[in-house]
Amino acid sequence: MISPKKYARTAKRLPNGFKTINEFFNHIYHDEEMIWMGQNTNHLHEENDIMCSMLESIENKDYCKYPPPEGFPELKDLILEDLCLNNRDNDILVTAGGTESLYLCMNNILDPTANVITCDPGYLIIDNFASRFADHVKSIPIYSKDNDYKLTPELVKQNIDKNTKLISLVDPLNPLGSCYTLEEIKEFADLAVDNDIYLIHDITYRDFAMKHHLAAEYAPDHTVTVYSFSKICGMAGLRIGAMISTPGIINSIRSTVINDLGTNIVAQKGALVALKSKPGWIDRIKNTTRSNQKIIKKAVDNVEGAFIPVYPSEGNMLVIDLHEAGVEPVEVADYLLLRKIFAREGAYTSKLFGHRYLRVSFSIPEACVRKFAVNFQDAVEALRHK
Numbered sequence: 001m002i003s004p005k006k007y008a009r010t011a012k013r014l015p016n017g018f019k020t021i022n023e024f025f026n027h028i029y030h031d032e033e034m035i036w037m038g039q040n041t042n043h044l045h046e047e048n049d050i051m052c053s054m055l056e057s058i059e060n061k062d063y064c065k066y067p068p069p070e071g072f073p074e075l076k077d078l079i080l081e082d083l084c085l086n087n088r089d090n091d092i093l094v095t096a097g098g099t100e101s102l103y104l105c106m107n108n109i110l111d112p113t114a115n116v117i118t119c120d121p122g123y124l125i126i127d128n129f130a131s132r133f134a135d136h137v138k139s140i141p142i143y144s145k146d147n148d149y150k151l152t153p154e155l156v157k158q159n160i161d162k163n164t165k166l167i168s169l170v171d172p173l174n175p176l177g178s179c180y181t182l183e184e185i186k187e188f189a190d191l192a193v194d195n196d197i198y199l200i201h202d203i204t205y206r207d208f209a210m211k212h213h214l215a216a217e218y219a220p221d222h223t224v225t226v227y228s229f230s231k232i233c234g235m236a237g238l239r240i241g242a243m244i245s246t247p248g249i250i251n252s253i254r255s256t257v258i259n260d261l262g263t264n265i266v267a268q269k270g271a272l273v274a275l276k277s278k279p280g281w282i283d284r285i286k287n288t289t290r291s292n293q294k295i296i297k298k299a300v301d302n303v304e305g306a307f308i309p310v311y312p313s314e315g316n317m318l319v320i321d322l323h324e325a326g327v328e329p330v331e332v333a334d335y336l337l338l339r340k341i342f343a344r345e346g347a348y349t350s351k352l353f354g355h356r357y358l359r360v361s362f363s364i365p366e367a368c369v370r371k372f373a374v375n376f377q378d379a380v381e382a383l384r385h386k
């Protein structure tokens with residue numbers, strides 16, 4: 001018999017009527033009317049050069065060949081350029097999403113005596129990956145305005161010990177949308193250098209933020225930057241991302257690579273054009289995402305007891321706290337799902353505070369956000385009086 005593993009839970013509740021998570025997602029995926037506010041995906045790109053480049057790649061039957069195993073050099077250069085990290089001595093691996101990068105970093109950096117600092121609420125798959133390779137994960141509670149709803153350098157200092165090997169910084173943070181200032185990033189960089197600890201800087205939502213700072217600028221020898229095409233580029237289903245660090249660190253991580261025949265070639269062709277065309281679309285995507293957020297805020301302000309802890313969110317998702325509103329986030333999520341709106345109760349991103357909030361993402365057409373705004377208010381009204 002294969003022994004059960006004690007990996008950190010990723011908190012999955014089966015929505016009503018579904019036997020498995022996969023069955024649930026299959027249902028959501030195939031319902032064309034479903035409004036997708038549950039996974040921080042971006043539905044704002046229309047038919048554009050990104051799409052055309054992928055169609056062209058398919059027509060050329062590029063997919064018959066394996067791509068260069070670490071990514072097309074042109075794509076690697078464009079990613080470094082996008083981050084303005086091309087003037088430094090950096091190396092990069094293109095991976096099947098930020099997810100693969102996170103896993104490979106954990107596999108390479110951690111050992112069975114190590115511990116890892118993450119935060120709660122946070123992106124729980126990071127805790128899960130860390131727990132596969134480290135002794136334990138210190139998930140620091142951050143759901144408080146005392147620390148601006150984020151893992152602060154001060155909180156890290158209080159929790160660091162001689163076996164701490166890695167700090168996970170998701171910035172902006174999924175689910176809250178909190179983001180780090182330059183001073184905070186510099187402090188984390190100093191902490192990493194002084195204690196010889198690695199920072200995994202997950203910048204999946206970077207481009208939605210008004211201002212964003214890279215830890216790699218300040219602690220290059222102690223940072224791995226995890227990059228994704230899923231959110232701002234709207235390419236979640238294509239599964240493409242990357243990791244960037246010094247040649248020494250990347251070389252070490254290379255030894256843990258699984259996908260050694262490379263990342264999806266069509267996705268890489270799309271990613272190349274996404275970066276080349278980015279100046280032409282980024283403002284529209286950001287502005288629509290920002291203005292959608294205002295519609296949600298207005299709806300939340302109409303609901304007694306509900307509030308948004310971090311507003312404006314610097315990501316394309318936010319948290320709506322419902323604790324004082326007298327409704328359960330799970331019930332609100334189920335209510336919305338019946339009205340074809342997919343949102344997520346807090347348990348997906350928090351073990352400690354999941355009962356308090358609903359998470360919604362909003363890189364979707366404005367009309368869909370308006371439908372959410374009406375249904376959200378109806379949901380609380382209906383469930384409160386149950």
Ligand SMILES: Cc1ncc(COP(=O)(O)O)c(C=O)c1O
Pocket residue numbers: 039040096097098099100123170174202204227228229230236239240241
């Ligand atoms: C913080 C964070 N990192 C990584 C990912 C996964 O990114 P990818 O789709 O590139 O694997 C997500 C997805 O929601 C995320 O929220």
